[in-house]
Amino acid sequence: MKDTENILSNPRDQAEEVRALQDTIYVIGGKWRLPIINSICNGNKRFREIERSIPGITTRMLSRELKEMELNKIIKRTVYPDSPVLVAYESTEYCTTFGNIILEMIKWGIEHRKMIIDKD
Amino acid sequence: MKDTENILSNPRDQAEEVRALQDTIYVIGGKWRLPIINSICNGNKRFREIERSIPGITTRMLSRELKEMELNKIIKRTVYPDSPVLVAYESTEYCTTFGNIILEMIKWGIEHRKMIIDKD
DNA sequence: CAGAATCCTCGACGATACTG
DNA sequence: CAGTATCGTCGAGGATTCTG
Numbered sequence: 001m002k003d004t005e006n007i008l009s010n011p012r013d014q015a016e017e018v019r020a021l022q023d024t025i026y027v028i029g030g031k032w033r034l035p036i037i038n039s040i041c042n043g044n045k046r047f048r049e050i051e052r053s054i055p056g057i058t059t060r061m062l063s064r065e066l067k068e069m070e071l072n073k074i075i076k077r078t079v080y081p082d083s084p085v086l087v088a089y090e091s092t093e094y095c096t097t098f099g100n101i102i103l104e105m106i107k108w109g110i111e112h113r114k115m116i117i118d119k120d
Numbered sequence: 121m122k123d124t125e126n127i128l129s130n131p132r133d134q135a136e137e138v139r140a141l142q143d144t145i146y147v148i149g150g151k152w153r154l155p156i157i158n159s160i161c162n163g164n165k166r167f168r169e170i171e172r173s174i175p176g177i178t179t180r181m182l183s184r185e186l187k188e189m190e191l192n193k194i195i196k197r198t199v200y201p202d203s204p205v206l207v208a209y210e211s212t213e214y215c216t217t218f219g220n221i222i223l224e225m226i227k228w229g230i231e232h233r234k235m236i237i238d239k240d
Numbered sequence: 241c242a243g244a245a246t247c248c249t250c251g252a253c254g255a256t257a258c259t260g
Numbered sequence: 261c262a263g264t265a266t267c268g269t270c271g272a273g274g275a276t277t278c279t280g
Contacts, residue, residue, distance in 0.1 A: 014162055018174060020229025021155055021222065027232070030252070031149070035141055042134055047262050054138060058254060063263060084261060085260080101228060102141065104220045109140025111217070112147070150272070167242050178274060183243055204241060205280080 028098065032057055032065050037095055038102050040075055045088040148218065152177060152185050157215055158222050160195055165208040 028034055032054070039053045051062050066089065069075045074095050080086040129137075148154055152174070159173045171182050186209065189195045194215050200206040 014173065016230070017226050018155055018158065020226045020233065021158055022151075022175070022229075023232060024225040024229040025151060025154060029151070031142075031145060032253090034145060035138055038138065038141060051262095053134065055142070059263065060255085060265095061253065064253095066263095085263090087262060097228060097231070100224045101221065104224050105144040106137050106140045108217060108221060109142075109144040110136070112143060113140065152273090171242095178276095179243065180245095180275085181273065184273095186243095205243095207242060 024101075028101070030065075032061055033069070034098065034102055034105065036062070036065055036069070037074065037091070037098050038106075040089055041091045041095060041099070041102075045090060047087060047089070050089065144221075148221070150185075152181055153189070154218065154222055154225065156182065156185055156189070157194065157211070157218050158226075160209055161211045161215060161219070161222075165210065167207060167209070170209065 028037075035054045035057070036050065039050045042053070044050045044053050047062070047066075050066075051057060051059060054062075066075065066077070070077045073092055076090045076092055078088045078090070080088065148157075155174045155177070156170065159170045162173070164170045164173050167182070167186075170186075171177060171179060174182070186195065186197070190197045193212060196210045196212055198208045198210070200208065
């Protein structure tokens with residue numbers, strides 16, 4: 001099984017990797033999923049709080065995404081029926097599995113910004 | 121500066137992180153960027169070769185993305201003017217900076233698929 | 241082989257206003 | 261506060277055909 005000429009993993013592995021990559025992109029695709037997950041993982045719980053923590057997002061998009069993410073068990077939504085309606089969003093275990101991806105993306109974004117500045 | 125009640129980093133850091141995250145999403149957003157980068161980093165060089173390595177992509181999208189990624193110095197395009205036109209795409213250093221993100225996303229995708237199977 | 245040209249669809253996303 | 265309801269746009273992406 002030696003294949004010194006080819007550094008690459010075999011075609012089957014490659015095919016599996018592309019699929020895995022595409023699956024992931026499908027799940028966390030779009031502009032808002034990851035920022036929302038990140039915000040909630042950072043401890044933001046209230047709707048307006050999350051909203052304010054993500055530049056550019058609208059209530060409509062936040063509402064939509066939260067709803068679907070709740071269905072997919074990515075987050076947990078709890079209503080406390082006190083006087084002023086209180087709702088809290090919290091991360092689930094599932095939610096935390098995105099941690100490394102988010103970390104790497106934040107790292108990249110910071111490095112990228114440095115690069116841009118250096119170039120000017 | 122002790123703040124034992126708050127595990128979170130301070131608001132300024134959080135704001136920077138969201139921005140970084142959004143920057144990254146902007147750069148690698150869409151269905152095709154990362155799969156293409158991945159394919160090229162895996163050693164695929166020819167147009168049809170890359171195309172075949174990415175399930176679902178059309179020549180139109182591949183063409184569009186490659187063109188823009190060349191402009192952004194994410195990849196390098198070389199034409200060898202031999203008898204049958206030969207073109208080779210190669211990764212640049214810049215291209216490799218996405219490595220960790222892609223790796224984490226592949227990991228996640230593979231784990232995710234396992235989960236789905238176990239649940240059935 | 242390596243694409244360009246065309247035409248088209250549809251859904252992600254935005255803006256704004258309103259509700260309990 | 262925590263959303264819902266409407267309306268609208270625009271561009272990512274798809275399907276197909278054609279070219280050197």
